[in-house]
Amino acid sequence: MNPISIRPFIGSKDFNLCREFYKDLGFEEHIISPQLSVFHYRGISFYLQNAYVKDWVDNTMVFVEVENVELFWNKLSALDLLNKYPDARIEPIKTLDWGSEFFVHDPSGILWHFGSFKK
Numbered sequence: 502m503n504p505i506s507i508r509p510f511i512g513s514k515d516f517n518l519c520r521e522f523y524k525d526l527g528f529e530e531h532i533i534s535p536q537l538s539v540f541h542y543r544g545i546s547f548y549l550q551n552a553y554v555k556d557w558v559d560n561t562m563v564f565v566e567v568e569n570v571e572l573f574w575n576k577l578s579a580l581d582l583l584n585k586y587p588d589a590r591i592e593p594i595k596t597l598d599w600g601s602e603f604f605v606h607d608p609s610g611i612l613w614h615f616g617s618f619k620k
Contacts, residue, residue: 506544506546508546508548509548509561509563510547511547511561511563512550512552512558513550513551513607513608513609514553514610515608516536518586519549519609520538522607523540523549523607524540525580525585526542526580526582526605528540528541528542529541533548535551537549537551545565553609558610559610563612564613564616565616567615567616568617569617570602570603570617571594574594574603578591588608588609588610589605589606589608590606591603591605592604592605600617601617602614602616602617603615
């Protein structure tokens with residue numbers, strides 16, 4: 502097996518609002534159908550569906566390794582996402598024994614971990 506990529510499917514409570522949220526984060530959207538888009542940013546991608554199952558969305562977590570947590574945190578903070586997306590949440594950076602991370606909850610509640618591992 503020679504994997505090329507992994508692309509999780511995530512749901513959305515408000516598909517169009519979430520599409521805008523991810524574009525504001527810097528992802529590029531490619532519409533596949535009226536109910537499905539794929540979002541790309543450099544080497545990572547994921548599918549956003551116009552589908553909402555509360556238990557599924559409430560238990561979805563995605564970890565993205567970033568080169569510099571502080572730099573990415575500063576870029577995100579400057580976007581003022583919480584005023585534009587009141588249901589979104591951003592939690593501050595935490596330093597742990599394995600590295601550093603912060604959390605972003607999208608408007609539907611999908612939990613994104615953005616982190617860097619200690620070298």
